[in-house]
Amino acid sequence: MAYFRSETQKANFVQLEEEILNGWNKEKTFERSVARREGCEKFVFIEGPPTANGLPHPGHILTRVVKDLVLRYKTMCGFYVERKAGWDTHGLPVEIEVEKELGTNSKHEIEEYGIEKFNQKCKDSVFRYEKEWVNATKRVGFWIDMDSPYITFDNGYIESVWWSLKEIWSRGLLYKGYKVVPYCPRCETTLSSHEVAQGYEDVEDPSIYVKFRLKQEQIFMLAWTTTPWTLFGNIALAVHPEHTYVKVKVKEEILILAEARLDALDGEYEIIGRLKGKDLEGKEYEQLFEVPVEGESHRVITAEFVTLEEGTGVVHIAPAFGEDDYEVCRDKGLGFSQPVDSKGQFTSEIPFPSLVGVFVKDADKRIIEMLEQRGLLYKESTYLHSYPFCWRCGSPLLYYARESWFIGMKSLRDKLIANNEKINWYPEHLKYGRFGNFLENIEDWALSRERFWGTPLNIWICEECGAECCVGSIEELKERAKGLPQESDFDLHRPYIDEVVFRCDECGGEMRRVEDVIDCWYDSGAAPFAQWHYPFENEEFKRNFPANFITEAIDQTRGWFYSLLAVSTAIFDEPPYLNVLSLGHILDEKGVKMSKSKGNVVDITSILNTTGADALRWYFFTACPPWEDIRFSELAIVERQKKFLNTLWNSYFFFVTYASIDEFNPAEKAIAMEKRSAMDRWIMSRLNSLIKEVIGSLERFEIHLAARRVEDFVIDDLSNWYIRRSRRRFWVVEENFDKDCAYLTLYEVLVALCKLLAPFVPFVTEHIYQNIVRTVLEEEQESVHLCDYPSPDESLIDAELEDSMDLVTKLVEAGRRARSDAGIKIRQPLKEVVVVCSKEKSEKASSLVGILKDELNVREVKFEEKSEFVAGERYKQVGIDEDTALFLDISLDKSLIEEGLVRDLVRRIQGMRKDLDLDYTAKIEIMYEGDEEVKEAINRFSDYISEETLAVDIKEGKASGSAKEIHEKRWKIGKKEVYLAILTA
RNA sequence: GGGCUCGUAGCUUAGUCUGGUUGGAGCGCUCGGCUGAUAACCGAGAGGUCCGGAGUUCAAAUCUCCGCGGGCCCA
The missing domain is CATH 3.30.2320 (hypothetical protein PF0899 fold)
Structure with a gap:
């Protein structure tokens, strides 16, 4: 009776994978693989939540299989690895998708449409492609609990976020300020940096040199700008404290500019004095146009950001229209002026009635004319530079100061850096490179968004006295807000929450919520605790913090990797994760980023349906280091499958075919390793060396090295050498000891390989395991994924034997070459081969002499020392190294x-x-x-x-x-x- | 425009950290062989300005600087 199910020589991987998926589903294999490790040391993973309002992209699939590999590996190593799926559901990208659908173009239109309906649409849209996500996730074999995921729009999740914001607020780290943000005056909305990046275009703008007259002196500061309209918001002029400035006489006027920028002057000039930038500090100048200003203004200040690459070294500062400008004015305690409204039109604050209500960019020409008339224009030309435009409507964006809520990350800078110290980054350069540099220069987090679909900012302000109150739980909300429905399903989103009004503790006035929602990056940054509804339900979070491992693509460095660290540092002063693997992106075959607009996004589903998930996974793992970009090639996936998976399959096929014929049953055999042949001991030695290397590489997330090592082993060592060399041993008809050794050895190698490869290619390994293990050894685990990961048996590693085999391989190659040179085919037996080498080498090789004899088809193999051997004419010689050569006797006789x-x-x-x-x-x-x-x-x-x-x-x-x-x-x-x-x- | 990163045969890549034999593989190509040996295998061959330039050094794919190109992030 045969113990193993027979197989077809050609595997149908797609069909096989579907069967395995059904099996896992029926047997609850995933759940059991996790449960089996309950009580063991935890390996905590956090799923970076995707948004399911679009189809999964190849990059998402890559991330998912890398996560799966690591988590399966750690589970097999004995860790308790829970895996909670998550969905990111808030934010501007979701709103934009819905706006597209509704055809709305501004916030105003959304309000007209109704916030309630709009948010409902947003909520509906975020699971539009959930099914596709779930299917793709399962199909590639990513084991994650999608039945009880965390969802960022859930009340419980929001409640945890609120709790955390209140923690931050009570420490005085959540404050209201102004932020200069890119703003579309037509759509009346701020844009995210991602949107802005899409809209840069090269344009010609005016380039003007403006003269600012110093008070009490007939001297002008010469400043340069490409945005004349911002001159109405001028508050200061900035110079670099250390650079040299010159007073120059041009015609009858005296101008001040940086010495290094004298090129900016036309015609003749005379230098009449030199001074350092800091010597100019504090000098007052006359306002260009009479615009009301709150606070101090119109004096010269110093700033490090002033450069000498263009302009005059004197920078016009308008805090309402530039981020640097805003910050420097704030730092120096200067005032503020905002003569432009939210539509990008001048307000009545400016002293020219004809310009009131005019779009700022359209006013440039007239402003230049007015300067000219007043004798304040030094010169005028145009300037080509890249400027951002609204990607939706094409309007030029304005940098515009808006009221905004901030988290004071700057004051947490040292803590952020200290926590980053405790994190291992893969690849390492990110730690002090991109990420570390970012932390060094960290800015406060602009948390609020003047939008609709997001976690509402949980701050209420008294309309009478301005008192602030931050609500940290649903309980607190109900307490404070009389008349709030007491049933628990009150939706915390807008517009419902907007209607909740408090009575002010201070003055008895009405407190209303700040209308903003928060940046959705904060939502996902709160995942470590919010996914467990901490602190309202405590236990899970405490056991799951900090995480041992997260991985996402490189673009998350300043995204999720940062938001996690920022939130965790602000609240717990602990790093939220200890190891982070940053993955590369998937590029198309030409090395260009895949994007919908370019139409070069590969359809992963069709690859899964024709080639299979294991092949795709193996390709991702072997193609390159995980942190590098992959040039995606469908052909390469098929190639790797042919090369690796087919070879693995054929080795397995070979085994089951002959094991069935011989009715071999591994359960009935036990043979000590030292009794087995050199070939058997060799493959076992190689196997254990391999296991050691694979574990070492995986621990360093060098997934590609681990996978390539296994591939080499399967193709070269197992298939092309061990099985090829051993096949005759399996063909012997009668029972014999050597045949048993061969079967047992091959069996043991295949079983170990299955376990070793299970995290990489979970389907085919499961299939093989089911047939060769479960059929004969009932006490074994029911799935390869329930097994322990192999650990290397050092006692089976025989470095000397591996060395000897290396030498024999070299001799075989040399012998084949000698035959090829002499034109004698391998089928023709020859009399002898003489190996001339050191005594040491001949001793090494002598135990494997049978292999040499067989491979080279010679009747005899002799070893000689160099000094003792003289080759006759009938020998063909091939050199191997300095003191080793092979001589093949090519003479033929009748026999x-x-x-x-x-x-x-x-x-x-x-x-x-x-x-x-x-x-x-x-x-x-x-x-x-x-x-x-x-x-x-x-x-x-x-x-x-x-x-x-x-x-x-x-x-x-x-x-x-x-x-x-x-x-x-x-x-x-x-x-x-x-x-x-x-x-x- | 700035920061980080990658650039090695037609293609995919090893080697770069830690400078040192003649820069290794695989796919593809040519020739030959082998096969109850798997869309496989073996031997030989053609194919490299190691992105370009400069520098350091006795010696540079490797270290430094300046460019070019791809990618990501930021503006």
């Missing part, structure tokens, strides 16, 4: 020729068996016709021929009759004509 002829005949008969697709065990009869030499050779070697070809009878003559099936062919072997026929029942 060698005859033996060669016999092997040729056997080869033909085997070919004919294959033509008929005969069963491996089917017996045949042979009939032949040929000359005397053929007849003699066949007679002399009839036993050998019968054994090799499973012939029960060999007769001379032509086949005829109808009792048997006849397959006949005429062959030319060398110069001889031979007729061969095989007869089968």
Whole structure:
């Protein structure tokens, strides 16, 4: 009875994977793999939540399989690895998708449409492609709990976020300020940096040099700008404290500018004085236009950001229209002026009635004219630079100061840096590179968004006295807001929350919520605790913090990787994760980023349906280091499958085919390793060396090295050497010890390989495991994914033996080359090969001499020392290294020729068996016709021929009759004509 | 425009941190061999300005600087 199910030589991976998926589903294998480790040391993972309002992209799939590999590996290593899925559901990108659908173009239109309806649409849209996400996730084998995911729009999640914001607020870190943000005056909305990045275009803007007259002196500061309209908001002029400035006489006027920027002047000038920038500090100048200003203004200040690359070294500062401008004015305690409204039009604050209500960019020309008239324009030209435009409507964006709520990250800078110290980054350069630099220069977090679909900012302000109150829980909300429905399903989103009004504790006035929602990056940054509804439900969070591992693509460095660290540092002063793997992106075949607009996004689903998930996974793992960009190639996926998965399959196929024939049962055999052959000990040694390397690489997230090592092992060591060299041992008909050793060794290697590869290619390994383990060893785990990861058995690693095999391989290669050079095919037996080498080497190789003999098809292998061997003419020589060479005796005699002829005949008969697709065990009869030499050779070697070809009878003559099936062919072997026929029942 | 990163045969890549034999593989190509040996395998061959330039050094794919190109982030 055969113990193993027989297989087809060609695997149908797609079908196999679907069967395995069904099996896992039925057996609850994932759940059991997690549960089995309950109580063990935890390996905490946080899923970076995707948004399901679009289809999953190849990059998402890559991230998912890398996560899966690591989590499966850690589970098999004995860790308790829970995996909670998550969905990111808030934010501007969601709103924009809905706006597209509704055809709205501004906030105003949304309000008209109704916030309630709009938010409902947003909520509906975020799971539009949930099914596709779930299917793709399952199909690629990513084991994650999608039945109880965390969802950022859930009340419980929002409540945790609120709690955390209140923590921050009560420490005085959540404050209201102004932020200069890119703003579309037509859509009346701020844009995210991502949107802004999409809209840069090269444009020509005016370039003007403006003269600012110093008070009490007939001297002008010369400043340069490309945005004349911002001059109405001018508050200060900035110079660099250390650079040299010059007073120059031009015609009748005295101008001040940086010495290094004298090029900016036209015509003749005379330098009449030099001074440092800091010497100019505090000088007051006359306002260009009479615009009301709150606070101090119109004096010269110093700033490090002033450069000498363009302009005059004197920078016009308008805090309402520039981020640097705003910050420097704030730092120096200067005032503020905002003569532009939210539509980008001048307000009545400016002293020119004809410009009131005019769009700022349209006013440039007239402003220049007015300067000219007042004699304040030094010169005018145009300037080509890149400027951002609204990606939706094409309007030029304005940098515009808006009221905004901030988290004071700057004051947490040292803590952020200290916490980053505790994190291992893969690749390492990010730690102090991109990420570290970012932390060094960290800015306060602009948290609020003047939008609709997001976690509402939980701050209420008294309309009477301005008192602030931050609500940290639903409980607190209900307490404060009389008349709020007490049922628990009150939706915390806008617009409902907007209607909740408090009574002010201070003055009894009405408190209303700040209308903003918060940046959705804060939502996902809160995932470590909010996914467990901490602190309202405590236990899970405490066991799951900090996380051991997160991984996402490189673009998350300043995204989620940062928001996690920022939130966690602000609230717990702990790093939220200890290891972070940053993945590269997937580019198309030409190395260009995949994007919808370019239409070069690959359809992963079709690859999964035609080639399979294991092949895709293996490609991702082997293609390059995980942190580098992959040039995606569908052809390469198929190639790797052919190369690796097919070879693995064929090794397995070879085993089950012969193990079935021989009714081999591993449960009944136990043979100590030292009793097995050198070949067996060698492959086991290689296997254990491999296990060691794979574990080492995986611990460093060098997934590509681990995978490539296994691939080399399977193809070179196992298939092309061990199995090829050992196959005759399996063909022996009768029971014998050596055959048992071979079966047992191959079996053990395959089982270990299954476990080793299970995290990489979970489907095919499960399939193989089910057939070769579960069928015979019932006490074993029911799934390969429930097994322990292999650990290397050092006692089986024999470095010396591996060395010797290396040497033999080299000798074989040399021998084959010698044959090739001499034009003698391998089927032709030769008399001897002489290896000239050191004594040390010959001792090494001597135990493996049988392999050499067989591979090179020679009757004898001799070892000689260099000094003692003189090669005759009949030897073909091939050098190996300085003191090693191989000499092949290429002389032929009658018996060698005859033996060669016999092997040729056997080869033909085997070919004919294959033509008929005969069963491996089917017996045949042979009939032949040929000359005397053929007849003699066949007679002399009839036993050998019968054994090799499973012939029960060999007769001379032509086949005829109808009792048997006849397959006949005429062959030319060398110069001889031979007729061969095989007869089968 | 700035920061980080990658650039090695037609393609995919190892080697770069830690400078030192003749820069290794695989796919593809040419020739030969082998096959109850798997869309496989073996041997040989063609194919490299190691992105370009400069520098450091006895010696540079490797270290430094300046460019060019791709990618990401930021403006």
